[in-house]
Amino acid sequence: MRKMVLTMAGALLTILTTAGGLRAAPEVEVLHWWTSGGEAAALNILKKDLEGKGVTWKDMPVAGGGGTQAMTVLRARVSSGNPPVAVQMLGFDILDWAEQGAVGDLNELAAAGGWDMVIPAALQKFSRYDAKWIAAPVNVHSTNWIWGNKAVFDKVGISQPATWDELIASLDKIRAAGIIPLAHGGQPWQDATLFDSVVLTTGGGDFYKKALIELDAGALGSDTMKSVFDRMAKLRSYVDPNFPGRDWNLASAMVIKGEAGMQIMGDWAKGEFVAAGKKPGTDVVCFRFPGTQGNVTFNTDQFVMFKVGADRRPAQLELAKAIMSPAFQASFSMIKGSVPARNDVPDTGFDDCGKKAMKDLKEAAASDRLMGSLAHRHAAAASVMNAIYDVVTNHFNGGIKSSDDAVKRLVAAVRAAR
Amino acid sequence: MGAPAMPRGRTPTDRAIGWLQVQLPKLVLSPSLVIVLLFVYGFILWTIVLSFSRSRILPVYTFAGFDAYERLWSLPNWSVALQNLAIFGVLYIGLCTLIGLALAILLDQRIRIEGVLRPIYLYPMALSFVVTGTAWKWFLNPGLGFEKVVRAWGWSDFTFDWLVNPDMAIYTIVIAAIWQSSGFVMAMFLAGLRGIDNELIRAAQIDGASPFKLYWRIIIPQLRPAFLSAVIILAHMAVKSYDLVIALTGGGPGNATELPATFMYSYTFTRNQMAVGAASAVIMLMTIAAIIVPYLYAELRGDDRGR
Numbered sequence: 001m002r003k004m005v006l007t008m009a010g011a012l013l014t015i016l017t018t019a020g021g022l023r024a025a026p027e028v029e030v031l032h033w034w035t036s037g038g039e040a041a042a043l044n045i046l047k048k049d050l051e052g053k054g055v056t057w058k059d060m061p062v063a064g065g066g067g068t069q070a071m072t073v074l075r076a077r078v079s080s081g082n083p084p085v086a087v088q089m090l091g092f093d094i095l096d097w098a099e100q101g102a103v104g105d106l107n108e109l110a111a112a113g114g115w116d117m118v119i120p121a122a123l124q125k126f127s128r129y130d131a132k133w134i135a136a137p138v139n140v141h142s143t144n145w146i147w148g149n150k151a152v153f154d155k156v157g158i159s160q161p162a163t164w165d166e167l168i169a170s171l172d173k174i175r176a177a178g179i180i181p182l183a184h185g186g187q188p189w190q191d192a193t194l195f196d197s198v199v200l201t202t203g204g205g206d207f208y209k210k211a212l213i214e215l216d217a218g219a220l221g222s223d224t225m226k227s228v229f230d231r232m233a234k235l236r237s238y239v240d241p242n243f244p245g246r247d248w249n250l251a252s253a254m255v256i257k258g259e260a261g262m263q264i265m266g267d268w269a270k271g272e273f274v275a276a277g278k279k280p281g282t283d284v285v286c287f288r289f290p291g292t293q294g295n296v297t298f299n300t301d302q303f304v305m306f307k308v309g310a311d312r313r314p315a316q317l318e319l320a321k322a323i324m325s326p327a328f329q330a331s332f333s334m335i336k337g338s339v340p341a342r343n344d345v346p347d348t349g350f351d352d353c354g355k356k357a358m359k360d361l362k363e364a365a366a367s368d369r370l371m372g373s374l375a376h377r378h379a380a381a382a383s384v385m386n387a388i389y390d391v392v393t394n395h396f397n398g399g400i401k402s403s404d405d406a407v408k409r410l411v412a413a414v415r416a417a418r
Numbered sequence: 419m420g421a422p423a424m425p426r427g428r429t430p431t432d433r434a435i436g437w438l439q440v441q442l443p444k445l446v447l448s449p450s451l452v453i454v455l456l457f458v459y460g461f462i463l464w465t466i467v468l469s470f471s472r473s474r475i476l477p478v479y480t481f482a483g484f485d486a487y488e489r490l491w492s493l494p495n496w497s498v499a500l501q502n503l504a505i506f507g508v509l510y511i512g513l514c515t516l517i518g519l520a521l522a523i524l525l526d527q528r529i530r531i532e533g534v535l536r537p538i539y540l541y542p543m544a545l546s547f548v549v550t551g552t553a554w555k556w557f558l559n560p561g562l563g564f565e566k567v568v569r570a571w572g573w574s575d576f577t578f579d580w581l582v583n584p585d586m587a588i589y590t591i592v593i594a595a596i597w598q599s600s601g602f603v604m605a606m607f608l609a610g611l612r613g614i615d616n617e618l619i620r621a622a623q624i625d626g627a628s629p630f631k632l633y634w635r636i637i638i639p640q641l642r643p644a645f646l647s648a649v650i651i652l653a654h655m656a657v658k659s660y661d662l663v664i665a666l667t668g669g670g671p672g673n674a675t676e677l678p679a680t681f682m683y684s685y686t687f688t689r690n691q692m693a694v695g696a697a698s699a700v701i702m703l704m705t706i707a708a709i710i711v712p713y714l715y716a717e718l719r720g721d722d723r724g725r
Binding site for chain 1: 474475476477489492493494495555559560561562579581582584587667668670671672673674684687688689690691
């Protein structure tokens with residue numbers, strides 16, 4: 001019965017998804033969730049590039065930031081034995097799929113292209129599985145950024161804060177001027193984005209690694225973690241009351257319009273500022289979350305190559321090669337607001353914030369301070385990440401009243417989710 | 419259902435046609451029967467199987483006993499979801515029934531423009547819960563909707579921040595859901611009221627029953643079947659409500675408005691804990707079954723009595 005159910009469901013899905021797709025020309029079907037203006041434009045470069053090589057791009061966009069819907073579609077496709085050629089994916093999702101044995105092998109291409117040398121080791125952790133290259137990394141976003149409205153900063157007379165105390169003093173000054181100090185959207189991943197940076201500035205890089213990457217119970221239950229939650233509560237007091245459920249780009253818009261002073265967000269926010277005609281570095285100041293300079297918490301977009309038949313293999317390799325070309329990575333990142341995954345791409349053409357991001361990334365990679373972001377699926381598996389989300393977001397919204405409670409809940413939640 | 423006796427002296431063709439006539443309903447019904455068996459009961463079985471497995475990202479079939487259920491009941495999110503379901507379910511079913519009944523009784527007073535009023539109350543039902551949720555999200559947002567308007571009118575201390583208040587957010591879902599469904603309940607009661615024998619009402623009026631007594635003693639007791647149907651329909655809508663929560667609060671603030679259905683979706687599809695998600699789905703199925711099965715049983719027994 002079960003087998004029949006599976007086969008039937010699989011057959012149905014195959015019919016639905018491949019209807020009219022049987023053509024002889026080499027074709028790559030790519031599943032992604034880059035549907036917003038800037039993202040789609042960035043992807044278009046890749047599409048044109050491939051068409052020049054005679055490979056047809058078969059778009060398979062599944063909207064929904066973070067890719068939740070896309071992953072649901074992927075599950076159905078893989079269960080039915082008909083995976084797409086390549087899938088845009090983040091962090092631990094890649095390793096989870098590799099564990100299911102569903103992904104292909106890019107070793108030959110990687111050896112020929114010298115990928116080992118040009119991709120930072122911290123990124124390779126997500127593009128390789130069992131000594132096999134399984135994914136082509138496109139770009140790196142870092143999440144420990146603050147974006148400030150320069151006009152507001154000048155008006156209240158503050159410059160970029162360099163320490164936690166300076167940050168608090170700046171936020172107080174912005175509030176005194178009658179402006180919302182911190183633009184924030186109350187969605188679990190945004191709360192966790194703040195949490196990433198606060199852990200990093202409170203405990204330092206080693207503590208971040210121990211607590212959020214190694215998930216060490218001692219570090220998770222430590223007094224340092226208690227002060228992390230105290231600081232989260234402090235940040236909460238600078239957010240306007242209408243923040244629950246607000247999308248991140250609406251929070252960016254508050255900074256753009258000068259309704260709010262600053263936003264703590266990854267560098268994809270830059271796209272919003274640029275689209276609004278603000279010049280990064282001039283109209284919008286970008287600086288690392290105070291106390292985290294030298295460290296970078298990152299997430300990386302990668303295209304995972306799935307196991308496909310020999311007929312689709314050449315086009316797949318062509319796609320991987322195109323993704324890894326330095327020229328493509330540079331032009332892609334300029335549009336998307338990220339940094340190329342390859343470390344040998346020159347920074348000409350990037351804006352001030354982009355140049356700083358590339359420099360910071362190189363430094364952090366060299367000193368082993370390039371660490372996966374918890375909020376963006378690069379520190380822990382989805383089950384653990386969501387368990388931490390629950391505690392962080394509950395505490396941030398006042399559901400958990402004290403830091404002691406929050407720490408206890410954190411330790412228990414992580415243990416239960418592993 | 420036995421085959422009718424064949425009269426003697428028929429040709430084989432006649433017999434074939436006769437056979438076909440008897441079998442045709444079964445033949446026509448069988449594809450839909452197979453589809454229902456497969457896609458409803460087959461997948462229910464599959465979900466039950468998954469809930470006893472170690473499935474995480476994809477279905478696997480290693481038996482894990484009640485492991486997923488143990489995990490499920492130890493999760494704080496699940497208890498939040500159940501508490502919310504209790505609050506939501508009781509208020510939603512209770513208030514929808516009350517408001518629906520009140521509207522129906524008022525509309526039943528032979529008022530002049532009933533034909534205009536009735537569809538007005540009924541129209542929210544024509545909207546999808548996503549539309550309802552989005553509209554109420556804007557209306558209840560303190561910086562955008564109701565609170566802002568009242569403050570702009572001059573009551574500058576007016577506060578109505580339930581949507582962003584973790585302790586009160588679940589009640590905004592109740593409000594939106596009642597707005598959507600009470601018109602439908604009204605229609606059911608109205609149909610029930612119209613079906614009551616006028617002789618009975620007149621007799622009570624002649625005996626000098628006050629309008630209140632008339633409704634309380636004579637009319638409402640006769641609406642029992644309508645009550646039963648309304649509660650059953652509302653109860654299963656409460657247990658499966660998902661879209662309204664997603665559109666209105668997204669489960670937030672924090673996870674203050676998590677319901678079993680949103681829990682099931684997030685654990686199965688975004689948290690890579692498919693077995694736990696399947697276990698929660700089985701619990702939800704059992705909850706609905708606990709409501710529906712007695713109802714079906716009562717209905718079928720009623721048929722036996724030839725009602």
